[in-house]
Amino acid sequence: MSGRSRWRTAASMTLVLAVGVAAFGWPFLAAPGSQVGQLGHGTDASFVFVLLMALMCLVLLAELSSGGIDAKTIAVLGVLAAAGGALRVLSAGTAGLEPMFFLLVIAGRALGAAKGFLLGALALLASAFLTAGIGPWTPFQMICCGWVALGAGLLPRAAGWAERWLLAAYGLVCGLLYGAVMNLWFWPFMGSSAPAGAGYVPGAGASANLGHYAVFYVTTSLAWDLPRGVLTAALTLVASRPLLRALRRSVRQARFEAPVRFAP
Amino acid sequence: MRRLPHPAPLPRLLHPAAWWVWGAGLAVAASRTTNPFLLVLVVAVAGWVVLERREKGVPNAFLPFLVVGLFAIGLRVVMVALLGGGVTGRVVLFRLPEIPLPQWTSGVRLGGAVTLEGVLAAAYEGLRLAAMLACLGATNALASPRRLLRYVPATLYEVGTAVVVALTFAPQLVDDALRVRAARRLRGHSGRGLAEIGRLAVPVLVGALERSLHLAASMESRGYGRAVRRTRSSAALAGALTLLGLFGVVTGLYGVLDGTAPLLLGAPMLAAGSLCAAAALVVGARRDPRTRYRRDPWQGAEWLVSAAGLVPGVVLAVAAASGWPGVVPQQVPATLPSVPLALVAAIAVAALAAPLAPVPPALALARERAS
Numbered sequence: 001m002s003g004r005s006r007w008r009t010a011a012s013m014t015l016v017l018a019v020g021v022a023a024f025g026w027p028f029l030a031a032p033g034s035q036v037g038q039l040g041h042g043t044d045a046s047f048v049f050v051l052l053m054a055l056m057c058l059v060l061l062a063e064l065s066s067g068g069i070d071a072k073t074i075a076v077l078g079v080l081a082a083a084g085g086a087l088r089v090l091s092a093g094t095a096g097l098e099p100m101f102f103l104l105v106i107a108g109r110a111l112g113a114a115k116g117f118l119l120g121a122l123a124l125l126a127s128a129f130l131t132a133g134i135g136p137w138t139p140f141q142m143i144c145c146g147w148v149a150l151g152a153g154l155l156p157r158a159a160g161w162a163e164r165w166l167l168a169a170y171g172l173v174c175g176l177l178y179g180a181v182m183n184l185w186f187w188p189f190m191g192s193s194a195p196a197g198a199g200y201v202p203g204a205g206a207s208a209n210l211g212h213y214a215v216f217y218v219t220t221s222l223a224w225d226l227p228r229g230v231l232t233a234a235l236t237l238v239a240s241r242p243l244l245r246a247l248r249r250s251v252r253q254a255r256f257e258a259p260v261r262f263a264p
Numbered sequence: 265m266r267r268l269p270h271p272a273p274l275p276r277l278l279h280p281a282a283w284w285v286w287g288a289g290l291a292v293a294a295s296r297t298t299n300p301f302l303l304v305l306v307v308a309v310a311g312w313v314v315l316e317r318r319e320k321g322v323p324n325a326f327l328p329f330l331v332v333g334l335f336a337i338g339l340r341v342v343m344v345a346l347l348g349g350g351v352t353g354r355v356v357l358f359r360l361p362e363i364p365l366p367q368w369t370s371g372v373r374l375g376g377a378v379t380l381e382g383v384l385a386a387a388y389e390g391l392r393l394a395a396m397l398a399c400l401g402a403t404n405a406l407a408s409p410r411r412l413l414r415y416v417p418a419t420l421y422e423v424g425t426a427v428v429v430a431l432t433f434a435p436q437l438v439d440d441a442l443r444v445r446a447a448r449r450l451r452g453h454s455g456r457g458l459a460e461i462g463r464l465a466v467p468v469l470v471g472a473l474e475r476s477l478h479l480a481a482s483m484e485s486r487g488y489g490r491a492v493r494r495t496r497s498s499a500a501l502a503g504a505l506t507l508l509g510l511f512g513v514v515t516g517l518y519g520v521l522d523g524t525a526p527l528l529l530g531a532p533m534l535a536a537g538s539l540c541a542a543a544a545l546v547v548g549a550r551r552d553p554r555t556r557y558r559r560d561p562w563q564g565a566e567w568l569v570s571a572a573g574l575v576p577g578v579v580l581a582v583a584a585a586s587g588w589p590g591v592v593p594q595q596v597p598a599t600l601p602s603v604p605l606a607l608v609a610a611i612a613v614a615a616l617a618a619p620l621a622p623v624p625p626a627l628a629l630a631r632e633r634a635s
Binding site: 005008011012015016018019022023026029030031047052055056058059061062063064065066069070071072074075076077078079080081082083085086099103118122123125126128129130133134135219220235238239242243246247250253254 | 295325343347397400404409410413417419420422423425426427428429430431432433434435436437438441459461462465466468469470472473474475476477479480483484488499502503506507509510511513514517518520521522524534538541542544545
């Protein structure tokens with residue numbers, strides 16, 4: 001990747017991160033009297049953000065692959081995404097446990113930030129295709145999973161034991177955060193049917209809504225997120241050493257980028 | 265030259281995008297109302313079209329989505345009964361023992377009176393979600409989202425290829441996992457537990473990575489490759505448009521979220537940024553010379569099916585915006601919601617998709633054999 005395209009990728013990643021923060025966190029960020037606050041009671045704004053996130057997903061995927069991905073990278077990404085999708089299909093019975101995350105953390109670490117993001121998004125997309133579960137949640141999940149793998153690629157350098165524990169701790173945090181962030185996209189959509197004191201109140205201010213969201217999170221999804229985080233951390237601890245070795249080996253094998261030139 | 269009119273359209277698969285437009289329209293219609301009769305009608309229409317036009321052998325995504333929807337209704341009702349809801353009614357069904365909570369959990373209550381109005385409101389909201397899920401499930405069952413992969417713009421060609429690779433390899437990986445597990449069982453391991461999953465993951469993934477390198481070699485030997493199909497200027501234009509569009513979107517979001525920002529900085533900026541970003545997807549693809557093998561045609565049936573889905577969406581959106589009676593039934597006091605005939609007719613239009621769409625080939629063959 002040349003210097004300029006690397007700079008462009010980083011810039012668009014950052015901008016999409018800002019869009020994502022707004023798309024997930026608008027219930028807390030919207031100032032009273034703002035245009036989002038006037039956009040009906042939450043549900044219309046949710047629709048706008050679903051469309052926006054879908055567009056962001058496509059644009060980011062196009063931008064990440066704009067330099068042209070070579071066949072080896074595509075094959076490795078495709079196969080790893082297949083593994084992620086298969087893990088999600090196998091675990092469909094245990095709703096929300098998502099053992100896919102440990103693969104994303106480890107592979108994101110081995111592949112690096114940009115390819116990690118691609119892998120996270122593609123693995124989620126592949127699993128959505130496999131389970132025929134495409135819906136308005138897919139773009140949100142794709143971007144979130146991409147961030148999980150991207151974060152693993154951006155973790156500080158470490159080796160041996162330190163790396164294993166670092167990745168395991170990161171997996172635990174991700175498992176918890178992913179649920180907290182993913183609930184946000186439909187939380188305002190629940191409208192007046194959310195339990196008292198746990199629903200989105202337009203115009204009530206950030207602190208009140210944060211409090212309501214905390215209640216909602218603890219009562220509904222903490223019971224799923226905590227086991228997921230622990231499972232991810234435990235699987236990472238068990239499998240990270242051999243998997244990292246295998247991944248790094250194949251990444252090294254795939255890197256014979258000798259430029260081919262045909263002279264007349 | 266005149267085309268000969270034939271009595272029934274020949275069996276073929278409808279263009280997947282037409283089904284997705286149809287499903288999106290119906291889902292929008294469901295999202296605009298909380299009238300339980302209309303919502304049940306939406307689910308019935310979606311179910312009937314799935315029964316009539318689902319290709320044989322395609323997994324039926326409708327049923328799992330329906331189960332999830334029922335679960336959502338039940339969860340809502342139980343939560344409202346336990347924690348109280350936004351709707352406070354007068355008709356008390358029964359009282360649960362109330363647990364006093366400390367002061368800092370302001371507004372939250374546990375137990376207490378369960379009112380008919382609260383339960384009904386929760387059930388209606390849950391039903392609305394269930395109906396939207398049913399529309400999505402129907403669309404997933406009618407047009408496998410994989411078929412949409414063919415229509416990604418050429419800027420996403422590489423990513424699309426990676427997804428196709430993933431979808432092709434996933435069943436093989438499941439087979440691999442089962443084989444490795446069987447091998448471990450033969451050696452006397454239980455095949456369960458956390459450490460076993462780790463031991464399973466390593467050989468499966470290592471094998472898969474080996475295979476991916478073989479795949480890459482064969483892809484390169486078949487000409488998938490380095491040939492850069494886009495000109496330098498179009499790539500630069502696409503990159504600039506991407507950055508400009510993203511920047512516009514971020515600025516627009518700031519304008520939309522902040523109450524004091526000028527109006528122009530909000531929604532118009534957001535729309536302009538989105539357009540710019542979408543244009544970036546198209547610009548890079550414009551000069552792509554790849555051709556497709558066996559395009560799905562977009563013919564009259566596709567237009568009609570899309571329109572059949574869009575009619576209820578548009579009608580219900582207008583009805584909800586202008587406050588027609590019966591779209592959002594009265595919650596307090598609870599009464600039997602009225603059934604507005606115009607809206608029923610609008611939703612029934614979506615059911616026309618079944619007779620309008622051609623019968624998928626395998627289903628037509630099966631029906632022919634059965635009759």
